[in-house]
Amino acid sequence: MRSLIETRLETIAREHQIKILYACESGSRAWGFPSPDSDYDVRFIYVHPLEGYLKLDEDRDLIDLPIEDTSVGLLDMGGWDIRKTLRLLIKSNPVIWEWLQSPICYGCNLDLSEYRNIIDPFFSPITACHHYLSICRNTMSQALNGSTAKVKKYFYMLRPLLSASWIERYQSIPPMELDLLLPLLDDQPEIKIAIFGLQERKLLINEQVPIPRIAMIDDYLGSELERLQEAAKFLPVATGDRASLDRLFQKCVGLK
Template identity: 45%
Template sequence: MREQILEVLKEIEETHQVKILYACESGSRAWGFPSKDSDYDVRFIYVHKAEHYLSIDPIGVGSNRDVIERPINDLLDVSGWDLTKALKLFRKSNPPLMEWMNSPIVYYQAYSAMDKITDMQSEVFTPHSAIYHYLNMASNNSRKYLQGDTVKIKKYFYVLRPLLAARWIEVKGEFPPVEFHVLIEDMLPDGVLKKEVLTLLERKMIGDELAREPKAEVINEFTDSEIIRLKEYAKQLNLKKEDPTSKLNGIFRETLKEVW
């Protein structure tokens, strides 16, 4: 499958006259719990030639788009962001972008831009924005999927993964790992809850994910109470970081020279 993905990326470069700097997996395969029929969620960062950025319509405005998207099919979901978009989001400590950067499945990387960006992650990362991102995701998904008498197995992970990511930020003060099994091992103590989560995870991966069954009370009690607790904790966070714009402008200009 990797070869097919690389062929698609090469086609994108030729069609759009760009160079791809980085491409990774961003979905359940990166999280470590794909289903048998999971597609491949490929995300990439690319850069145009220098003259493309010298326009009266800034990139990202009107028809001068800062994203490239391929039609989604049953096997591949491929989309990417222009480097300028990625750097502006990185400046804001954008969690989805940082998940791309930390994906355990990298399909392609070229040039030095991503190494330079990754080296800046600790100085750009803002715990309060990331923890609110994951808490909002967990809270919204809990309200949407876990409040009925019966629950689909896969929906538990839409709440547990962001919730454990938020807990990781609280405990370690750093961006959480993408892999769900790492979050489980480090953030859940041995006991009934951890055993129940691991059992559901095993069932999901063998294909039981769409089954509806009575909700797991031990998990619901944990998610409900942890969302409340972490929301109170997040209110205390408001750490300011030094503006990294000058450094990011430098990375952008250096990348244009290096690539083209």
């Protein structure tokens, strides 16, 4: 699959006349809880030729491709233009920091990690915490309305909730991988054991198969979400140096 993904990225770059700066896995395989049938969720950041940024009408700022059913699994690929990426960075969109720390990288023509001193100050704890709480809350409203729930939905609630908990505790960028977030539950070993059990089940079964609701985890999700929604109101706001980000953009498009 890796070879196929790298080939697809080369094709996308050629067909769209772009340069892919960075490509990674962003989904359950990177988050640390894949199923046998999990999609490969490939995300990339790209740049147009310089003239694409020097005209009145802006080019489309994203590439969103249909899911491809390959012989080795489903492939979901999409990317953001560098200007869109940096604009979302200004808004403290946590997805960008997730991509930059993905344990699965498919290519890097510009090592954005070298510029974390410019990028990281834009991480705003209050904005990022509300982002993760919104994901958890919306998923809960959809997934916990019957006697059963899909295994993968539990992880789509737990990971963002734990990310929000990390931000509340440390006021810093949370790890992308679930296992690195679980020490937050060291004082709640029963919840950790229940999550370990879910991880084992997800590795073995189709992620779309519903299972009976797990009351212990349901109660934790509800109480922690309520607590964090109140705590998030008091988190700090942060913003980085816009001029430094402009210079990074100029470097990416070839002006520097």
